[in-house]
Amino acid sequence: MELYQRTIHELHDMLIKGETTALAVTESVLNRIKAVDEKVMAYITVTEDTARAQAQDADERIKAGDTSSPLLGIPIAVKDNMCIDGIKTTCASKILGNFVPPYDATVVGKLKRAGFVLCGKPNMDEFAMGSSTENSGFFVTKNPWDLDRIPGGSSGGCAAAVAADECIGSLGSDTGGSIRQPAACCGVVGLKPTYGRVSRYGLVAFASSLDQIGPITKDVTDTALLMNIIAGHDPKDSTSANIPAPDFTRSLNRDVKGMKIGMPKEYYIEGMDPEVEKAVKDSVKLFEGLGAKVVDVSLPHTGYAVATYYILATSEASSNLARYDGVKYGFRAQGAKDLLDMYLKTRSQGFGPEVKRRIMLGTYALSAGYYEAYYKKGQQVRTLIKRDFDDAFKSVDVIATPTAPTAAFKIGEKSADPLQMYLSDIFTISVNLAGIPGISIPCGFTKHNLPIGLQLFGKHFDEESILHAAFAYEQATEWHKKKAKL
């Protein structure tokens, strides 16, 4: 097996045993990127020099006997909406096309102290707005399982890079499903932590009350290892929870006897994709085989989730994106005749069509005369959606659903109809509205060899239960071992 094909935990073992070096691992990954990224197009920026320098530092630390950090010397990709000091961070938008942040996001600082190696900044839907990475301002990333298909979005670049072994692990972000849905499309693991579990400082904001950073990795163990690094209170983020984070690797336990798994009837509907339905229902049967109990639950307000999300998220986004005005940093249009002209030209030229669509939607929803009917109402419905989960979790430990209604669709298939695209988020979106944690793990393949994702959600701050269930499932199956042929 090549070094680039390994997982974080495998490489850590090899490094502390002296079987390989951080530099060798890094070169292996960089060469892999050179070999396949022309086809996959996962990366906006590949940080070769930085990676080599960090790998050398890591090797020195290992030589000095520092073996405690599982991330030491491991090449990780960081989605291009998380700020890294001195490294171009674009959010896949022309308006930040040449923006170099002068500071690190909190999670990046934590990764740096853990001795990671930055291999690059993967592609994404512009400002995290999308479900296919087709909204990137630069290019479309391909699904390594089928280069004519989308890798999912908005963390499509991350998921594709992980699936193609173009990094050992990655950090993505999730506002309506942007970690979990691409993980499902690409056959990898993706976790969105509880809102407030991971600091948002340095994550370019899309929807402030929904955004979270989380791992996208090759297996559940790697996700737990990354969670150990990135989770925890941050005084720079007033919305980060001031509670201690556990050691998430303690959840990596195969015994799920007696665990109660809920199946919400609203997520298993008429006209579901039959392959997805089968794979997910088989997975639930497997849990029963392992000793878990399956319980029917109901999440009655599920049908309102997509609409609620697209009002709240776009409203917050319309305000969060107002700072991109050409005055202080980023792109500024030429040839403007006055201030208003400069604003209009800069934002018209700098933003892509989906971003503009959402800014307009959000501005409308907040405008005088409509605030009560849309934004305020949306927040009230959000409370009802959250209550559905609070009630359901009284009788179950985790809830199991498909991650996405279908496997990866073809590039261009849904991009003509934004509303159709929005419906790809139907199973992931409630999780963000309620703030609970959710994980997607591979649970099968379609007859076209496209990955299918199983989603598990848990109570607030109970990543441990979903990691536990996910690990047990993973260890009882072989899906995570299958690799895309490139």
Add this chain to the structure above:
Amino acid sequence: MKYEAVIGLEVHAQLQTNTKIFCGCETKFGEEANTLTCPVCIGMPGVLPVLNKKAVEYTVKTGLATHCTISSYSRFARKNYFYPDLPKGYQISQYELPICEHGYVEIVVEGKVKRIGLTRIHLEEDAGKNLHDAEGGASLVDLNRAGTPLMEVVSEPDIRTPEEASEYLKKLRSILRYIEVSDADMEKGNFRCDANVSIRPVGAKEFGTRSEIKNVNSFKFVQKALEYEIRRQAQILDGGGKVVQETRLYDSTKGVTFSMRSKEEAHDYRYFPEPDLVPVIVSKETIESIGKTIPELPDVKRERFVKDYGLPEYDADMLTQSRSMASYYEDAARLSGQPKVISNWMMGELMRLLNIEGKDIEDCPIKPDRLAEMIKMISDGVISTKIAKTVFEVMYKTGRDAKTVVREEGLVQVSDTGAIEKIIEEVIKANPGQTADYKAGKEKLFGFFVGQVMKASKGKANPDLVNQLLKKKLSE
């Protein structure tokens, strides 16, 4: 048609915290452009605000000092609009749930105490500064000020005259300085006022259409701008026209208000609760402990001065404008035992000399004990009130005490009856014509004689004695 003005004032006061409201940058004034900034207050991608606790404490303190109800639960909100000095494209402010509500401030109008209601006090961040007319017709943006904590104090439309407006601003400034939450200096730009003014026929219940006058930068100009605007609106209504609701600026050189060149309609700020900040919870214990740090406030002090020192409301109000002024007064009044006299001297000669140099009372060269000593010399008859004015000025300029000045300048009052009679006799002898006229009935000439006697004695003759003895001599 007689109109009554209805005025409401919005004051923005910069809080004197060490750092900005949402980041750790310093809040110094007058630094080189864009040196007191960081990613947070510049509004870089990915940054988040963290609330400065002191800013909340100062706002609560102000609310307590103005008899407001303090909300135990309040929220920040985003006020969205585009302007180069507003880096995030929104200002973090408060909308539906401010920290303080329903208070009042007392002013003295025509000797009587009047209450001006406060609708609310809330906390928000300041914007940066735009500098126009740089090279090549460009505008420059300085973000040093962006993120400075501002307290917005909104009055009820209880103010009825431009003079009341000025008094209100003075009282508010005084309170803020008393409790040490703000420098409240209009000239430094850390105390800004916007005025809303409308007029209505006297006796009418409904409000007229109001105009807003923005960013007038001195109390005097606020008063003048309001006077002008009231006249302007009266002229419009008298002419049968309608007042337009608009924003106006004051031109201090021309003494007029003019409409701002605005292309858009009233802004829709699309307020919504700030998702990056959690609600502000202020416990009863916190409110109580903040309350304990509030000193005796101007209005309470004023009433005490009226009661204990027998001063009229107006004088007491003047003397309690600042803590240092009040404390100076009390020391001087106590040491001299003559509160009314001290009051007159402070409000008259002392303020006059301080104002010439723009000095504060803390820097006054005459300390309370020296003033008290001088006052005693007057009441002991050592010097007359008139001479005391000279003595006072010399004391101020040289720092010497009264006794020394009087001795060195030879200003001891002449109260020697014999000496004065001698001067009187000389004056009468030297002015036979006037003497005859006076005795014939021209009583007005008395003043002439007094003047001559004072002149001959180089101002040192005891005026009361002069009057007494002159009357006697002239009637002989």
